[in-house]
Amino acid sequence: MAHLETLISAEQIRARIAELGPEIRAHFGDEPIVCIGVLKGSFLFMADLVRAIDGPVSCAFLGVSSYRGTRTSGTVRISHDLTENIEGKNCLVVEDIVDTGLTLDYLLRTLNTRNPKKLAVASLLDKPSRRQVEVPVDWVGFEIPNAFVVGYGLDLDQIYRNLPYIAIYHPDE
Numbered sequence: 001m002a003h004l005e006t007l008i009s010a011e012q013i014r015a016r017i018a019e020l021g022p023e024i025r026a027h028f029g030d031e032p033i034v035c036i037g038v039l040k041g042s043f044l045f046m047a048d049l050v051r052a053i054d055g056p057v058s059c060a061f062l063g064v065s066s067y068r069g070t071r072t073s074g075t076v077r078i079s080h081d082l083t084e085n086i087e088g089k090n091c092l093v094v095e096d097i098v099d100t101g102l103t104l105d106y107l108l109r110t111l112n113t114r115n116p117k118k119l120a121v122a123s124l125l126d127k128p129s130r131r132q133v134e135v136p137v138d139w140v141g142f143e144i145p146n147a148f149v150v151g152y153g154l155d156l157d158q159i160y161r162n163l164p165y166i167a168i169y170h171p172d173e
C-alpha cells in the first residue's frame with residue numbers, strides 16, 4: 001500500500017505563513033497588492049496567505065497546464081487567464097511549489113509583458129535540487145528535498161489536495 005509521511009505539519013504551515021504575510025506587506029509598503037494564485041495547487045496557500053497580509057490586497061487567479069512528455073521537458077501554457085489588467089500594479093504570484101522552474105519561468109515572462117509595476121513571487125515549497133531554469137522566488141515557505149509531496153493544495157492525480165498538511169507520497173514498493 002502507498003503511504004503518506006508527514007513532512008510539514010498544519011501548525012508549521014500556519015506559523016510560516018504568519019511570518020511571510022508581514023514580510024510581504026513590508027516589501028510593498030502601503031500600496032495595493034494583486035495576489036495572483038496559480039491554480040489549482042496554490043488555492044489553500046493563497047487563502048491563508050492573503051489573510052496574513054494586512055492592508056489593500058486583491059485576489060486574482062490563473063490556471064496553467066504543463067504537458068510533460070518526459071521528466072526533463074515541459075511545455076507550459078495558460079489554461080485560464082487573469083480577468084484583470086495588471087499594468088502598473090504590484091503583483092505577487094502565489095505558487096504551491098517550484099520544482100524544475102519551467103512553469104514559473106513561463107508565467108513570469110508572460111506576466112512581465114503586461115507591464116506590472118512590480119512582479120514578485122511567493123511559493124509555499126521549493127525543491128531547489130530539481131531546478132532546470134533559474135527563477136527568482138522572493139519568498140519561500142519551506143525548502144524540501146527531492147520527493148513527491150501531496151497535501152495542502154498539492155495533488156497526485158487530483159487527490160490529496162484537501163490534506164491540511166504536506167506529506168511525502170511513498171508509492172507501493
Ligand code: IMP
Pocket residue numbers: 041066074095096097098099100101102103104147148149150154155156
Ligand atoms: P515546475 O514547472 O517543474 O516548477 O513544476 C511546477 C508544478 O509542478 C507545480 O505547480 C505543481 O503543480 C507540480 N509539482 C511539482 N512537484 C510536485 C510535487 O512534489 N507534488 C505535487 N505537484 C508537484
